[in-house]
Each structure stands twice: as structure tokens, then as C-alpha cells.
């Protein structure tokens with residue numbers, strides 16, 4: 001009989017439960033004689049040996065549920081290890097739990113930070129298989145992560161809703177889309193929602209260029225364009241800010257406290273326009289609600305593919321999407337790398353081609 005541990009780690013997203021379901025169903029189906037142990041709150045459960053034996057029923061009726069039935073938490077990679085011979089090393093604690101429980105393998109569902117720790121555990125001798133989750137779609141080695149399409153759906157709906165009120169009032173609306181380091185979500189939501197301006201972490205912007213792209217408020221009958229919508233990624237930055245070093249940025253942030261980048265941009269833009277500006281920050285709403293059908297199907301496929309790797313005892317891999325296929329990618333190739341938006345990619349070019357301002 002095989003004993004398999006499962007955990008979901010890092011920020012949650014809408015495809016986690018369908019992925020757990022796909023993984024569990026395929027393991028029960030293909031392995032038959034298998035016990036699944038769910039660890040609570042990601043690596044925390046593995047560190048503290050907080051887990052429970054799961055049953056078939058636990059994975060029923062969760063296909064359409066957002067969040068994760070196992071719970072999740074952020075356990076920063078840099079805090080995993082303590083100095084040699086110091087007590088409290090989390091990696092040693094996780095290895096101890098794995099060995100004491102007699103696990104044959106561990107399936108880990110997570111994003112970037114999670115993959116660094118997963119790779120470390122693999123290098124330390126545990127049998128690891130991972131699944132790529134994150135609304136940011138920034139995991140190296142896979143075309144797409146589950147959660148991205150659901151978050152994109154929410155973010156696009158937000159822009160759609162904002163458009164009607166922006167039109168009525170003839171206002172400038174800045175919609176802040178999640179993505180600190182990488183702008184896939186802002187780029188796609190901006191395209192799907194018909195934003196006039198899209199600002200990404202990968203393309204530092206000039207406030208002046210953004211101001212130039214705003215549509216002026218005109219009298220009824222003169223022009224249909226009396227409002228502007230700016231989709232700005234959480235991590236978008238001005239050219240000046242991008243050029244600063246770490247210390248300089250810290251100083252700048254302390255001198256200009258602002259709830260977020262969207263509010264900072266609104267402040268800057270007020271110097272250039274008399275038009276009313278409003279900010280909308282949907283925040284974690286983007287990670288909530290039911291997964292869209294694409295994510296339900298993708299998560300199920302990735303779950304089943306991970307189960308197959310476990311059946312074959314092929315460890316040290318993340319199941320990844322490449323075109324129409326699902327393939328195993330070595331964890332060493334994935335860990336510690338981000339999939340940025342290439343500044344010359346087709347979607348960016350398309351945005352420019354249709355007249356969207358990218359702030360540069």
C-alpha cells in the first residue's frame with residue numbers, strides 16, 4: 001500500500017480544490033491500495049505534523065469550490081533553514097514528519113516560493129511531485145497555471161463594471177490588478193476589459209506618457225470618449241522608481257506613503273488633469289469565488305497527471321502545460337525562476353497595435 005501526503009501552499013487560488021480532487025480520484029482509481037494524508041495549511045502542517053487521513057468523500061463536491069479544503073499559508077523559503085546545529089530547522093522537521101509517517105511521496109500544489117522549498121525537499125531525498133498554481137501565471141516551465149483564468153475572469157468583470165460608472169461620470173478609473181512582480185493578469189484583463197492604458201511591472205512607465213493617453217472629457221455629442229480606464233498591475237512602477245536601488249526605494253516609499261501603486265498613480269495624474277480620478281482595488285476578490293470551467297478542467301488534468309507520475313514513481317517533477325500536452329518538468333528547472341511578460345510578446349504588441357498605451 002502506498003502512503004501519499006498532499007499539501008497546498010502559498011496564496012490560494014480558485015483551481016486548488018479541483019486539482020486536489022483530480023489528484024485524489026486518479027490515485028484512488030489507478031493505485032487502488034492507497035492512503036492519502038492531507039497536511040493542514042501548507043508546509044506548516046508538514047513541519048508540525050498536522051495532518052489527517054483523507055477519505056473519498058473529502059474530495060466530493062469540491063470541483064466548483066474556490067479556496068482549498070486543506071488550508072494554506074505562506075512559509076518563506078529564506079526562513080526554512082536555521083544555521084547549522086541550531087534548533088528549529090524547518091526542513092529537518094519536514095523530513096522527520098515524512099519519514100515518521102512512512103510516506104512514499106508528497107504532492108505539493110503551489111507557486112514560486114512553494115517550488116523553491118519543494119525542490120529543496122527533493123534534493124534532500126523526499127519523493128516530490130508538484131502542481132503549478134497561481135493567479136499570477138508567473139511560474140517558469142508551464143504555459144499556464146491553474147487559477148490564472150479564474151482570476152482573469154474576476155478582474156475582467158471588475159473592469160466591465162467600472163466601465164459603466166466611468167462612462168456615466170466621465171471619470172478616469174484606475175483599476176489595480178494583482179501581480180507584484182509580473183503583469184500577466186493586468187495585461188490580459190486590460191486587453192479583455194478594453195482598458196485604454198495598461199501598466200505592467202515589466203514596462204516602467206512615465207506619468208507624462210500616461211497623462212497624454214487620457215481621453216479628455218468632452219461635451220455630450222462631441223465625442224463618445226469621455227472616460228479612461230487604466231489597468232495597473234500591483235507592481236507597476238515609474239521609470240524613476242525602476243532606476244532606484246533597494247535603499248533608495250525604501251527611502252522613497254517612506255517619504256511617499258500610499259496604500260498602493262494605483263493611489264500613487266492617481267496622485268501623480270492629478271497634476272496633469274482636472275478630470276475626476278477614482279481608484280478601484282479589487283484585491284483578493286480576484287482569488288475568490290468558483291473556478292471557471294477552463295481552470296476546473298485544467299486542474300483536473302494536472303491532478304491526474306501528477307497521480308500518474310506517482311504511480312510510475314517518477315519524482316522530482318512539476319506537471320506542466322506545454323501547448324496541448326501535460327509534461328513533467330524537472331523541479332530544478334522551475335525553482336527560483338519567474339516567468340515574466342516578455343516586453344516584445346504578441347499580447348504586448350497587440351496592445352500597442354490597437355492603440356493601448358503601455359506608459360513607455
Ligand code: F6P
Pocket residue numbers: 011074111134135136178179180234287
Ligand atoms: O501570488 C498570488 C498573489 O495574489 C499576488 O498576485 C499578490 O501580490 C499576492 O498573492 C498577495 O499576497 P497575500 O495573499 O499574502 O496578501
